[in-house]
Amino acid sequence: MNHLFGSTAKNQEPEAPQVQPDTDKKVPAASDIIQQLGQTAVPTQGESNVYCLTIIGQIEGHLVLPPQNKTTKYEHLIPQLVAAEQNPRIEGLLIILNTVGGDVEAGLAIAEMIASLSKPTVTVVIGGGHSIGVPIAVAADYSFIAESATMTIHPIRMTGLVIGVPQTFEYIEKMQERVVRFVTAHSKIPEDTFKELMFKTGELNRDIGTAVGGNDAVKYGLIDGIGGIGEGLAKLNSLIESRKSEQAAGGITQ
Template structure:
């Protein structure tokens, strides 16, 4: 009788629900996609390579209209910090298709990429215009699709200007920061880059110079022509080199 009672009681026990946990994980993934445009952040990634996408317009201190496709720099900064801290992540692949945007935000992203201790490779797909140029050259190695373009132009400012001489001096110093960063992290001579920056007549409204994929490599702005496959191949090669340097028999820096 006791056995039958125990069996009946066991049958009446409720099975722990699994669906809420599944819904919770699905909701978290959906939220990550909506907020960051990623299916997983570096902490959750299983791959040893983290892919960071920079698309649309780089949003800085001012919030852009909702119809604009933007990449918010306050989203990228914690992702880069998390990728640097995560021991599973051995390299970063940065995909660029941007029209540019906020100069200070773009330089901040570029400086963070350049300061990472892990191997980094950038791939320009579509376009790496304006402040996207420093971001493209910030990595250890850069690729550009043959059909992609990069627009090089002087820094521009819109809206109300108070104190024209002071504003002009600020813009000039900011422009020198961009020139110094690009020429330091690529093989393009400063004279050539400035020539492309101030060259007019190439585009409508004389906004600057459009450089195609082959020309970007010829000028020394980008290292090589290639896409995702070439980018991953180079990144894996850099990761292997870093591993060999960290082995007991390797040379450490």
């Protein structure tokens, strides 16, 4: 004898199973994004019209650095910049730098991407913007530096196996010129002044170059002004409004 528990009819069809919501597709928590990318939100999720991008520690390029190094991975920054450029809700980018430098080609790639963005950009150097961090700092439409921050300008250096042939030195010289051309093209510092600071001896311990403070960076024309987060956001909002006015005058809609 078959018993139907809780049924009112002998031939009642069993209830269809309830579809459970897909729990695999969860929105990543802010703590996870901070751990992976150093960001509080990815460009597609934020409510603000300004996207903040942080570049801290050492810029990691084609080689993975030891785990004890604080690094910014360029393969994380590039898709974020692309996403910010594509997102219509993002109207401007604020880039915060506190970096010791790192991989030359990775740093130049980041700098070129920032310079090629169609949306207004402002960089703020806090703590330090050393070595290849210099091109990134000047890549934006406007740059600020904290008065207590410094920027170390020195020739590029190579690690690992170096083949002692003339072609190696020519390659280093060409890469050096790439850095010089980019910095002088995106700032007000003359090329002769920049090279003089780069190859100066006696100032840096065990190295050639110059440590430039905040006020001196502005004096040389390397950075546009002294300021921090407040000044950077104020300038960025001003650039955003100017862009909107130009688009309205030209009949351009986004």
